[in-house]
Amino acid sequence: MKVVYFLVAFLALASSIAFAYDPSPLQDFCVAVNENNGVFVNGKFCKDPKLVKAEDFFTHVEPGNTSNKLGSKVTPVTVTEIAGLNTLGISLVRIDYAPKGLNPPHTHPRGTEILIVVEGTLNVGFVASNQNNNTLFTKVLNKGDVFVFPIGLIHFQLNVGNVNAIAIAGLSSQNPGVITIANALFGSTPLISSEVLTKAFQVNKNVIQNLEKQFL
Template structure:
């Protein structure tokens, strides 16, 4: 009987791990297409392999425009931008920063992120979950430095150098998703009840109303 319990527990664990990340492909590629026929894999239909071309796996990325309130621009390169990424379980993003530019606190619900600084100096960090006392882990990164942000945890990057900065982020999903914390809380559609937010933040209703009226810029 103990052997049976062990096997059940092992299979449950293996199953949870298998479905925690993008599935492994069972073919060379499954280029995403907007057509509504063919094979439907991981949220996308697969393009006929005989019609696949090199351009399906290619994209040129220009520097992002940082002339905004945050002073940063994230340029994603996920399955939406490169259909050949479908089922491959990876994506990346280029992040451009003006001096003092900020990529604000956000999470990726479906991916771990690994970031390398190409130019400049960044102050980066992430916050652990409640079970780890919301511990903040931070580091100042210079050119060539690499930092990892675990899946689902709130993280940020701030340019603390005197000039522009550039970073490249690799993500462990073809479609990692992003939730910008300020936007989600104060700019949702429809808006979250002020009663909820005033109690959550333990502040006066006027402060919540003020925050809701701000223009929340999306730098993605």
């Protein structure tokens, strides 16, 4: 019985220690700097607060150039573009779409995305994981409509209109990362073994080689 009491007491103590922290930043800001000394927080060194300026929290975003194969351009505003985002757990992107332009299937490994359509009409969607039968959740969005893409799930946006479209998306990370599925599978460095890809997609080697040529 004493052993049981000891285990209960130990687990209670361990639990209190595990949750005894403040999940919020412990300073007003931690502007990132490219230095090798100072206070290191969340992957970046912090600028001396006395040297911080308004420009550390500012950037300007121009319309993206959509004259490419996909007809879209994603312009990120992460901690790389605004040093003041460091430790704040948020970022955004502007996405420009030519008529029929596509932001291809991709994932953000470190952030949930919430998107609002500023101009145009988009067909958007995400695919649930295997445990949820790879269910596709899709919807056509018009100006002012908002849609959420859960963290880590494959998602896309397609401009289904005949005019340019614009969307703004917020992400729950200062550096959410992005993995474009086709690029990762068929344009990796070095290339993934054709034996792996032919078996995974159940196609012959010529199909895989043709796909790889698109990403050279």
